[in-house]
Each structure stands twice: as C-alpha cells, then as structure tokens.
Amino acid sequence: MADMLKAYGVTHVFHVPAALRKTFAVMEDRTQIKRLHVHGEKSAAYMADGYARASGKPGICMAQVIGALNLAAGLRDAWLAHSPVIAFTGGRDPKTKFRKVYQEVDDVPAFEPVTKLNATVDDVARFPDMVRTAFRVATTGTPGPVHLQFRGNEAQLDGEEAEMEPLIEPQFARVPPFRPEPDQASVLAALKVLQGAQRPVIVAGGGVRASGAQRELVALAEALQIPVVTSLNGKDSIPGNHPLSIGVVGSYSRESANLLVNAADLICFVGTETGGMTTHFWAVPKIGTPAIQIDINPEALGLNYPLQAGVNGDAKVTLQRMLAAADKSSAGQRNAWVAQAQQFRSAWYAKYKSLLESDAVPIHPARICHELSKHVPDDAIVVVDTGHAGMWMGGMYDLKSPNQSYIRSAGHLGWAFPAGLGAKCGAPERPVVTFTGDAGFWYHIGEIETAVRWKINAVTVVNNNGGGNQSKRGFDRVYGGTQTEQARELWTFNKVNFARIAEDMGALGIRVENPSAFPAALAQALAANRPVVIDVVTDIDALAPTAVA
Numbered sequence: 001m002a003d004m005l006k007a008y009g010v011t012h013v014f015h016v017p018a019a020l021r022k023t024f025a026v027m028e029d030r031t032q033i034k035r036l037h038v039h040g041e042k043s044a045a046y047m048a049d050g051y052a053r054a055s056g057k058p059g060i061c062m063a064q065v066i067g068a069l070n071l072a073a074g075l076r077d078a079w080l081a082h083s084p085v086i087a088f089t090g091g092r093d094p095k096t097k098f099r100k101v102y103q104e105v106d107d108v109p110a111f112e113p114v115t116k117l118n119a120t121v122d123d124v125a126r127f128p129d130m131v132r133t134a135f136r137v138a139t140t141g142t143p144g145p146v147h148l149q150f151r152g153n154e155a156q157l158d159g160e161e162a163e164m165e166p167l168i169e170p171q172f173a174r175v176p177p178f179r180p181e182p183d184q185a186s187v188l189a190a191l192k193v194l195q196g197a198q199r200p201v202i203v204a205g206g207g208v209r210a211s212g213a214q215r216e217l218v219a220l221a222e223a224l225q226i227p228v229v230t231s232l233n234g235k236d237s238i239p240g241n242h243p244l245s246i247g248v249v250g251s252y253s254r255e256s257a258n259l260l261v262n263a264a265d266l267i268c269f270v271g272t273e274t275g276g277m278t279t280h281f282w283a284v285p286k287i288g289t290p291a292i293q294i295d296i297n298p299e300a301l302g303l304n305y306p307l308q309a310g311v312n313g314d315a316k317v318t319l320q321r322m323l324a325a326a327d328k329s330s331a332g333q334r335n336a337w338v339a340q341a342q343q344f345r346s347a348w349y350a351k352y353k354s355l356l357e358s359d360a361v362p363i364h365p366a367r368i369c370h371e372l373s374k375h376v377p378d379d380a381i382v383v384v385d386t387g388h389a390g391m392w393m394g395g396m397y398d399l400k401s402p403n404q405s406y407i408r409s410a411g412h413l414g415w416a417f418p419a420g421l422g423a424k425c426g427a428p429e430r431p432v433v434t435f436t437g438d439a440g441f442w443y444h445i446g447e448i449e450t451a452v453r454w455k456i457n458a459v460t461v462v463n464n465n466g467g468g469n470q471s472k473r474g475f476d477r478v479y480g481g482t483q484t485e486q487a488r489e490l491w492t493f494n495k496v497n498f499a500r501i502a503e504d505m506g507a508l509g510i511r512v513e514n515p516s517a518f519p520a521a522l523a524q525a526l527a528a529n530r531p532v533v534i535d536v537v538t539d540i541d542a543l544a545p546t547a548v549a
C-alpha cells in the first residue's frame, strides 16, 4: 500500500488517527509521504479536495470507523465539484457485525450519494487491484470521489499477509488520464452552428480546468471573436483582463455576464453541466435558447438545454479540432456583438467603481476583491468559500494571468480554509490566497494549528464582518422587512480578532482595519513564509449584488 501510494505520486495524506496504522508505519520507512494529522475528518476531506483541485492528482484522506461519516460529509463538495478525492476508512469485521460493536454502524450507504465508486475491501489480497481501481475511477471521465472501506474498525486488514503484486497504472495518477477524441463529424457540425451565429457566447465550466484547455478556449474565442463567460467553477478558464472575458454567469455572478447571455442567439457550453448555479436556475439562458455543448460525459450533453449540436470528447482536443477547422473570416460578422459585450463589461466596471475603490471604514468587501485583483501574484492559486465569499469574489475578483488558478467551494460553507491548506500541499511552489467569511472561517479554525505544525504557508484573508450576513436578506424577508434585535441572533456573532487567535496558535496574524493598509498586509503575508491570517474588519451591512435575469 505504501509503495503503491508512492508510485502514484501521492505526497500527502490527510487524516485523523487512525485507519491503516500499519501502512502509516511502513510509509515512514519506504516513502516521503507526509501524513497530516488534522483536527477533524471533514477538514481532512476538504484538504484532500483542495490538494486534488490544485494539483490534478487524487487527494487522499482517511478515517477510522467512528470518523467515517465525518469524512463522507467532507466528500460532498468534491462530489459536487467533480474533484478526484479518494477516501479510505475502517469498517466492520464480519466476525462481529450486528453485535453492538463499540462505535460501529454501517457507514457504506452514506458514501453512496457522494462517490463514483463506494466499495469494500474484505480480503488483504484485494489491496492492489482495489487501490488501482480507486485511482482509475477517481480520475477518468468526469472525475470524482471514491471510497474504499477496509475490514476492521481501524482497517486492520493491512496487518494481514498475502502474495500480492503491487501493480501501478501511472496514467491514472492525475487528471485527465485520457483525452477522448470527438467524432470529427460532430466537431464540424458544432463549428458550423457556432460560425453561423451572430451573437454567440461561450460558457466555460470546470471541465475546462480539468482538461487543461484554457489556452485552447481563449484561442478559439479570439479566432472567431466570441465573448466568453464562465461558471464559478470555470472562472480560471480565461483571465478577467482579457477583452473577451465578460465575467461569471449565473447566481453568484457579474451582471455583465448575465445580460450578455440573455442577449445571445447561441450558447456554446464547454465543460459545464449547465446546473442551477451556472444558469441562475435555468433563467440565464432561458431553456429553449439555441445551444451547442462540448463535454467528456455524454450524459451531460443536452441535459438542460436541447442542443443544435453536441460533441462528446475531451475539451482541449475538441477545441483544438474546432480551431484547426475554424473559418476565421466569419469573425468579422460579430464585431458589433463583441462591441456590445465590451459595453456590458465597461458598464459593470463603471457601476461598481465606487465600491471597488471604496475608502469606507469598516472596509467594504468589494474593495478587498479589487485589491486582490491588483496584488495577487500571477502564479497564485486563489481559493474561495461559498455564500457571500463566492458572490463577492466570483463577481468582483479578476484573474490577471492565465497562470492563476481559481478554485471555489461548490456550496459548503467552511470549505475554503482547509481546502486552501490542501492546495498549498498540492502545489507548494505556488502562492495560495484563500478568501473566506468569518462564519466560513469558524468551521475549521483549529486547522491554523495544523498549518503551523506542518508549515503550510497559505495566506487566508478573512472578510470579518462579525456575522453571516449573507443570511440577512433571507431573515429580512421572513420578518416582513426590518428584523427585530432578537432576530439578529440568528446570523450575528461576537466580534473576535482572528489575527490574535492566529498568533496564539503560532501563525502570523495581521489585522486590517483601513483599506489603504491591505496591499502592504498582503505583501507582508506573501513574503512571510509562514501560515498567515489576514483579518479584515468589514462592514456588516454590505450586501453583495444579487443576480440579474
């Protein structure tokens, strides 16, 4: 097992002790794999997820039987985001099943909705083939989580003996293991529809990152002069400063993107499953809008939007093929459309300029996004939580280089801080900047100690408004307008200084109360070579703009 994980290029595993104890001991002798002992199984899964999304390699997390469902809970975001996370847990022993064994329930069913493969390993001789299968399933097609439950509450199966050959299939050590070629006739059919459109928009999703197809996507958009919007998961498909980049579309979005999509005569979906978040519950675009779609998963094609043409294949290969066959002379017919897209784009900047540059104290979150756009290094990985964090950063942060990555919570509050630590483990040479709200940060705040102990030098920016104020609007609604003082108990917290808490745990803490101090704080954090928490004191009354449809 240790040799196999090493051969698959695993550098870190994330766990709460202990399953596979013997394997851990052997790993120490035979590998350099870091075994990060963390403060909860859910954050172990989120770290493995961040590791996977940052590196493209499966992230490994583990739990003994009593922690198994905590781990399952943590796979939920990886499942929604199609991230290749592999979970190993301890499980029941047939010799004692149903005898009220201490701490034991049947955990397997709980993994069913959050995994591509949910399997048990009951005989030690099955280690090699099942571990191989875990890597193969996690990385192929649309990637996703895998669960293997090993016999024994602590997976003591790894203490038994058998004759085994630890066969390795290195191809499945990262995403994508294959680049399935599309049927050329389907490529040409899609291209014909695309070139014939007067007002097309490309909607790029997380499949573009999984395929590493960002450059091909931008090249096709440039060749045919087609504006690009992205899903939240596909935000790093195109830099925000590219003239054809019009923003994130859908619910946590930028107004310009939604306006553009709803003015289009054709949508070209690339590597997106056209879900509720990306389409603002199928209002952007409306169902019935002419569409074409490219996806590695044939079942995604036409799921929500009936298609004029569908292409089943790897995004990078498909876009290369389209570019090779593209008639660039058709680009000219879209000059007016591109001008309109850029008009939407500049109108957005004009509308939000005063917030992006706001000098207000307490600080306006839009200003943090704007400072991050300006000062996050070109090779950074930006990791963002959900809720308001997703709205602020999805809508208002601009990537300024094709070498930046942007990964985000697929819906779980509290994901970003541990995922950012995992991302730093998966790509230690790159700066990692995480953006989270205070409610999100509270979830796994104990992992500051993990970051210090394992020298995980990620920078975490906390938008600290002393509450979960994304929830405010929802409570205003049910109170019929202004809330009572008591109602605020439902979404506000005591004020704390996260910088001081971070310092107590051995990290560098920086408190920012005035927006002009933020750039220097970020520069100090990036140069510190330590885990850093930048605690930004923000306005509890600032609400992110809601989606237009």
Ligand SMILES: Cc1ncc(C[n+]2csc(CCOP(=O)(O)OP(=O)(O)O)c2C)c(N)n1
Residues within 6 Å of the ligand: 386, 387, 388, 389, 411, 412, 413, 436, 437, 438, 439, 440, 441, 463, 465, 467, 468, 469, 470, 471
């Ligand atoms: C696991 C989970 N539970 C609940 C929610 C609902 N939710 C979304 S945002 C939010 C509050 C966010 O607060 P904070 O992180 O402080 O950001 P703020 O809205 O204050 O900017 C909540 C409770 C969620 N997304 N995930």
Ligand SMILES: [Mg+2]
Residues within 6 Å of the ligand: 437, 438, 439, 463, 464, 465, 466, 467, 468, 469
């Ligand atoms: Mg908050």
